[in-house]
Amino acid sequence: MKLDLTHLAGDARFASGVMRCVRCSICVAGCPSYALFRTEGDSPRGRVQLMRAAMEGRIQVDDRFEQHMDQCLGCRACEDVCPSAVPFGHLIDRARAELTVTPHRAAAKRRIRRALERLVASPRALVWAGRALRLVQALRLDRLARNLLGRLSPATARRIDLMPRVQGRPFDVSSAASDPAPTAYFHAGCIMAATLGDVQRATVSALRAGGWSLAIPHGQICCGALHQHAGLTDEARNLARRNVAELARHGRLPVCTNSAGCSLFMKEYGALLADDPEWAEPAAELAGRIRDLSQMALPEAPRPIEEVAPRAKISVAVQEACHHWNVQRVRGSALELLRGRGDMEVSALPRGIGCCGSAGLWSALEPDSAWRVLERSLDQIEATGCEMVVTSNPGCLLLLRAGLRARGSSVEVRHLAEVLFMPPRGAW
Ligand code: SF4
Numbered sequence: 001m002k003l004d005l006t007h008l009a010g011d012a013r014f015a016s017g018v019m020r021c022v023r024c025s026i027c028v029a030g031c032p033s034y035a036l037f038r039t040e041g042d043s044p045r046g047r048v049q050l051m052r053a054a055m056e057g058r059i060q061v062d063d064r065f066e067q068h069m070d071q072c073l074g075c076r077a078c079e080d081v082c083p084s085a086v087p088f089g090h091l092i093d094r095a096r097a098e099l100t101v102t103p104h105r106a107a108a109k110r111r112i113r114r115a116l117e118r119l120v121a122s123p124r125a126l127v128w129a130g131r132a133l134r135l136v137q138a139l140r141l142d143r144l145a146r147n148l149l150g151r152l153s154p155a156t157a158r159r160i161d162l163m164p165r166v167q168g169r170p171f172d173v174s175s176a177a178s179d180p181a182p183t184a185y186f187h188a189g190c191i192m193a194a195t196l197g198d199v200q201r202a203t204v205s206a207l208r209a210g211g212w213s214l215a216i217p218h219g220q221i222c223c224g225a226l227h228q229h230a231g232l233t234d235e236a237r238n239l240a241r242r243n244v245a246e247l248a249r250h251g252r253l254p255v256c257t258n259s260a261g262c263s264l265f266m267k268e269y270g271a272l273l274a275d276d277p278e279w280a281e282p283a284a285e286l287a288g289r290i291r292d293l294s295q296m297a298l299p300e301a302p303r304p305i306e307e308v309a310p311r312a313k314i315s316v317a318v319q320e321a322c323h324h325w326n327v328q329r330v331r332g333s334a335l336e337l338l339r340g341r342g343d344m345e346v347s348a349l350p351r352g353i354g355c356c357g358s359a360g361l362w363s364a365l366e367p368d369s370a371w372r373v374l375e376r377s378l379d380q381i382e383a384t385g386c387e388m389v390v391t392s393n394p395g396c397l398l399l400l401r402a403g404l405r406a407r408g409s410s411v412e413v414r415h416l417a418e419v420l421f422m423p424p425r426g427a428w
């Protein structure tokens with residue numbers, strides 16, 4: 001099926017964005033998909049030129065075009081260094097939204113789309129999915145499936161290897177208690193609430209220990225980033241509207257997230273809803289209140305780390321997620337927090353080519369490519385000789401854990417919240 005994208009010339013933001021590219025190639029060297037595939041169409045410059053050519057009707061929008069768009073990890077390193085301010089994140093999301101109707105890779109896309117629509121946007125369904133996955137993993141049924149299905153399909157085996165391992169019971173926002181007279185909101189997310197419940201509880205504990213009174217609105221929902229990056233723009237906008245309403249119920253307080261991907265996307269709610277007369281202003285207002293956990297005022301050393309690892313002066317490498325490093329420029333704050341403690345040797349993990357391979361749904365859609373990107377990150381981690389990696393993004397955390405587990409490595413991967421506040425086992 002051929003698709004005509006010439007109507008995009010009438011979309012001022014898209015058209016001016018692609019026209020801004022002067023082909024200087026500054027973005028190319030830092031692009032993880034170019035480093036992996038080594039073709040111009042898999043570089044940011046190449047993708048922008050493909051989008052422009054499609055908009056001008058000079059090329060056909062075929063399977064190859066779509067593949068180049070799909071193989072972008074969405075890390076936005078290109079946008080961060082671009083001297084012409086090409087809004088790459090908006091362009092790739094816009095192109096993908098157009099491509100949702102094509103039959104190319106249709107089966108995988110339909111499955112992902114169904115999962116997004118029915119699961120990720122439903123907190124109750126996610127809680128149940130988290131419980132079910134926890135049971136499956138406790139009974140080691142995932143290992144059984146891997147052994148059986150892996151013989152038939154290496155890609156399926158890789159997907160099972162890269163599946164998130166559930167940590168604790170899900171964090172259920174519908175029963176989470178808010179404090180009286182709150183001074184901040186906590187946004188718990190979707191996949192994180194379902195699969196990393198212990199991390200969410202550690203985050204709440206760290207914030208309260210830091211003197212914050214928390215509002216945890218029961219009606220909050222997935223930020224919509226996964227939908228937007230999969231081309232489901234209408235769904236992303238609906239989720240954004242719901243969060244804008246919920247995260248204003250107790251006034252205009254700071255909103256803490258502990259996921260780099262969520263915080264970047266929520267900071268862009270203003271642009272997402274700019275053409276909606278009812279929601280544009282409140283969305284832009286909420287965007288200005290989003291804070292990463294590392295940017296909330298917290299006690300320097302709320303708790304020693306002995307439950308995480310029972311040795312003093314553990315060597316810790318801090319991984320800065322792409323969605324913090326690029327565009328948001330949340331850099332160094334987690335490092336500073338941990339350097340304030342006396343029980344760690346803290347260093348920054350070299351950024352290398354940037355992305356670890358997680359990239360939202362990319363590792364599920366492109367498991368073999370994700371694994372190749374991941375391998376480089378694992379080599380970097382092992383070269384530092386660290387005993388623990390600390391990250392602030394759930395996708396990175398789950399993928400790095402899966403990769404190190406598959407290698408038989410003893411290096412732990414922890415979320416910043418766990419290191420800041422890890423109550424004794426069984427206290428939650
Ligand atoms: S850095 Fe910006 S202007 Fe230069 S090639 Fe890349 S996208 Fe185009």
Ligand code: SF4
Nearest residue numbers: 031072073075076078
């Ligand atoms: S978002 Fe990342 S992977 Fe995609 S083109 Fe830009 S640098 Fe490359």
